[in-house]
Amino acid sequence: MTAAAAAVLVAAGVSAAHGADIVGGDPAGPGEYPAHGALFIDANGNGTYEGLCGGSLVGSRYFLTAAHCAVDNQEDTLPASSFLVVLGVTNIADPPAANRFTVSAAESNAGFDPFTFRNDSAMLRLSQAAPSTPLRVIRTDETLKWAPGTTARIVGWGTTSPGGGGPTSDDLLEADVPIVSDAFCGLAYDTDFDAATMVCAYDGEHDTCQGDSGGPLMVPDGAGFVLVGITSWGFGCADLGFPGVYTRLGAPGVNAWVMARF
């Protein structure tokens, strides 16, 4: 699951030992991504949040993330009490109480396969509505929005260096990375890449990394963005020839699953 053991959080204080960031990113401005949140995960129920992922508010009470952020080693969805969602901050160290949201229900996509990472989506219902503006989820007919060559925005608190390690920061980072063709992604990953449930972005320099999972791959839409992917996996981070792989939200199966849940 979330390789982001990077962020070791104490339940009492939710202070991150260190946060992290996208590889090749720049600091995000306050309020720039109101729907983007941090997902702290206490997978073993010991009161310490040892996992970090990202996610997007898609409805006032619904937070979309990756299934691999929400399941245990047996593939069972973790209890709702395992999660803490933090919204409305760029710095995730010790967030104010008003920015913390507990979760009342968690559901992972039943089609999620932990060996192939197909259908990597999960929906968390917040215990109370969040005041932030939700992010719109792409429709299946908006194919041009994720056409190869489209510049997409990635954000997150994940690790910052190629390979998945490196210096970290508690501040949210952002980067732009072009969506690439299925053929290109297939060249890199062969049959591990499943175009029916995944879409890739790559420039060899900017990438999501460990701890960014669950967060958005989004493209410009009017004055803001629309959500086209969920950060899912990749070989290393920003490794030459290896794209970042995202859950394809415009794919019929994944889209229907998400749309029916908020």
Ligand code: ARG
């Ligand atoms: N699986 C990682 C996580 O749990 C995300 C990896 C994204 N990797 C990449 N090269 N784009 O945070």
